Amino acid sequence: MQPFALSAVEASELIHKRELSCEDLARSTLAQIARYEPEIRAFAYLDPEAVVRRARELDKLTPGHALHGLTFAIKDVIETFDMPTTYNTPAYASHRSGKDAACVATVRALGALVVGKTDTVEFGANGRPAATRNPHNLMHTPGGSSSGSAAAIAAGMAQLAFGTQTGGSIIRPAAYNGVFGFKPTHGVTSSEGAKVYAPSLDTIGWYGRSVADLSLVADALRICDEPSNVPVALRGLKVGLYRGPHWDKVDASGKAALESTAAALAREGAEIVELALPADFESLSAAQQIIIRQEGRRSFLPELLSRPDVMHPLIRQTAENVVGYRHSDLVTAYDTAAMCRSKFDALFRDSGHLDVVLTPPALGEAPYGLDDTGSPACNSIWTLLHAPCISMPTGLGSGGLPVGIQMVTARFGDRRLLDVAWAIQRDLGLGVAPCAHMRSEI
Numbered sequence: 001m002q003p004f005a006l007s008a009v010e011a012s013e014l015i016h017k018r019e020l021s022c023e024d025l026a027r028s029t030l031a032q033i034a035r036y037e038p039e040i041r042a043f044a045y046l047d048p049e050a051v052v053r054r055a056r057e058l059d060k061l062t063p064g065h066a067l068h069g070l071t072f073a074i075k076d077v078i079e080t081f082d083m084p085t086t087y088n089t090p091a092y093a094s095h096r097s098g099k100d101a102a103c104v105a106t107v108r109a110l111g112a113l114v115v116g117k118t119d120t121v122e123f124g125a126n127g128r129p130a131a132t133r134n135p136h137n138l139m140h141t142p143g144g145s146s147s148g149s150a151a152a153i154a155a156g157m158a159q160l161a162f163g164t165q166t167g168g169s170i171i172r173p174a175a176y177n178g179v180f181g182f183k184p185t186h187g188v189t190s191s192e193g194a195k196v197y198a199p200s201l202d203t204i205g206w207y208g209r210s211v212a213d214l215s216l217v218a219d220a221l222r223i224c225d226e227p228s229n230v231p232v233a234l235r236g237l238k239v240g241l242y243r244g245p246h247w248d249k250v251d252a253s254g255k256a257a258l259e260s261t262a263a264a265l266a267r268e269g270a271e272i273v274e275l276a277l278p279a280d281f282e283s284l285s286a287a288q289q290i291i292i293r294q295e296g297r298r299s300f301l302p303e304l305l306s307r308p309d310v311m312h313p314l315i316r317q318t319a320e321n322v323v324g325y326r327h328s329d330l331v332t333a334y335d336t337a338a339m340c341r342s343k344f345d346a347l348f349r350d351s352g353h354l355d356v357v358l359t360p361p362a363l364g365e366a367p368y369g370l371d372d373t374g375s376p377a378c379n380s381i382w383t384l385l386h387a388p389c390i391s392m393p394t395g396l397g398s399g400g401l402p403v404g405i406q407m408v409t410a411r412f413g414d415r416r417l418l419d420v421a422w423a424i425q426r427d428l429g430l431g432v433a434p435c436a437h438m439r440s441e442i
Contacts, residue, residue: 003028004071008159008213012066022069026055026113029071032156033115039138040155041131042148044076045083045117055113066216068111073158075149076117077124077195078204080104083114087195088122088130089315091307101193103162103204103221110220115158118148121373124164125197125296127312129371134176135435136401140366143173144373146207150177153207154435160217161207166197166292168362168379170205171406174391176366176374178402178433181207182214182418185411186386188223198295200334201288201383209432211422214390224415232423235269240347242275242359245282246377251364253397258360261394261405264428265358275347275357281340284381287333291384294330297321337384341411344385348410356420361391361406365399378406388414390421393433402433 003011003025014020030048037043058069079085079101086092100108108114119130121144130147134140135155142151146163150173153161163170165183174181183205191202208214218224241262247255266272300319303311311319347354360378367374382389388411393404407424409417424430 002032004032004156006159007209008070008216009066009210011070011159012068012216015069016063016066022055022058022113023052025069025071026051026115029115029157036135036155037157040133040135040151040157042118042152042155042157043073043116044086044088044119044148046115047083050082051113051115058111058113061111063111065110065220067107067220070112070160071115071158072107072112073115073118073149073152073161074104075124075146075161075163076120077164078104078162079193080114080117083117085117087124088120088128089312090310091303097193099193102190104193107217107220112160118146118152118161120147121145122312123195123197123300123315124166124169125318126314129373133370134366134401136178136366136433140368140401141176141370141373143176143362143366145169146173147373150174150179150181150207153177153179153209154432159209160213163205163207164194165203165205165379165383166201167288167383168376170203170207171379171389171391172362172374172376174207175361175393175404175406176402178393178396178404178435179207180210180214180393180432181205181391182218183383183389184218184223184414185388186383188412188414189221196299198292198299200291200295203383211390211392211418211425215418215422218414218418226415232419234265234423234427237265237270237420238273238353238355239265239270240273240275240354240357242277242357244359244378246363249363249375249377250360251397253399253403254360254362254364257394257397257403258358258405261428262358265424268427273354275354278343280336280343281381283336284340284384285377287336288380288384290325290329290333291337293318293321293323294325341385344387345410348413355409356417357408359406359408361404365397365401365403382408386411388417390417392421392425392430394430396433
């Protein structure tokens with residue numbers, strides 16, 4: 001196996017044993033990027049020479065944290081002191097903030113090797129799509145807005161990558177690209193240094209090749225009060241099966257992924273409970289849109305006033321509040337979200353409580369074409385609920401593109417969710433759905 005194809009956990013173990021150098025891992029990763037970046041277009045910025053120099057510096061140090069030497073890609077709405085942060089918009093084509101965002105500074109301090117900035121939908125919102133293509137089929141979207149980050153993991157161009165989610169921008173690209181993606185509880189990761197779209201929704205998350213990889217980053221960012229404890233057993237686990245109001249729009253492969261996973265969990269002794277959410281939850285998708293538009297209106301006001309000539313029409317429409325939402329609409333949306341958060345959390349602590357909710361991560365396989373990044377219908381309510389979510393690949397659908405599952409739990413149940421996800425990956429044999437660029441290396 002080539003070093004670039006190692007999971008983060010596998011590479012970390014070899015680096016700590018001095019059986020793999022940071023430079024060898026970096027050069028292997030850069031070679032993979034050189035081979036496939038021209039067609040996948042995951043990156044907005046690369047400086048291979050700087051990556052090798054930094055890898056050599058890391059080799060001179062005694063590995064401390066598990067992230068030491070691991071390759072990390074950064075979504076191009078998140079600031080990096082040594083690279084441009086362009087937000088995929090002409091207004092910031094040469095922008096350099098000169099500092100790292102909090103999440104980047106944290107992983108760098110622990111020895112992570114930043115390999116580049118990944119392409120994104122404009123401002124992580126709407127407007128210009130990323131140039132990135134799905135590594136499984138270049139004619140299909142990789143999803144958005146964290147397009148390049150998810151595709152980079154799928155194609156072996158990094159072992160870990162940061163993304164952001166305001167609606168479904170971490171979970172949906174993870175599903176479309178056949179990788180593992182994690183959106184933690186809102187607020188447990190600092191969003192300082194990342195472009196703000198909707199502050200009460202925006203969440204820093206990340207991608208990897210296993211649940212264990214995701215846990216490495218969770219531990220590094222100290223998002224959990226408690227360490228991972230006794231391994232979870234699937235027998236006796238109580239799983240709420242939630243197909244959702246958009247089930248009729250999920251394609252056959254997406255439905256099969258969810259149903260077969262539920263059946264497999266039942267065979268392992270888990271209790272599967274058909275979940276129906278209260279009627280109040282039916283208004284959450286609309287509430288989420290109100291919050292995005294009203295908070296985004298303020299977030300993009302500086303650009304509207306200073307750079308109106310280069311604003312994409314969709315971004316400008318948000319800044320100008322073309323839809324006409326009022327403060328009273330925002331108050332209602334906030335109140336609805338707060339009420340439903342409490343009700344959702346109660347499902348996991350009341351008598352006969354659930355452990356996790358099992359639900360689709362997307363409406364199935366990635367759509368054809370590069371202009372439409374896919375629907376966030378399976379994601380937006382969980383983002384509004386501030387709930388931690390994880391996307392796990394289950395294989396390839398009938399069209400040869402990845403499908404998977406999403407699991408959700410109560411706010412601040414991040415550690416429990418990761419532990420349950422690891423048990424499911426272990427016992428059901430789930431893994432990254434390898435694309436053509438990775439199959440010969442895994």
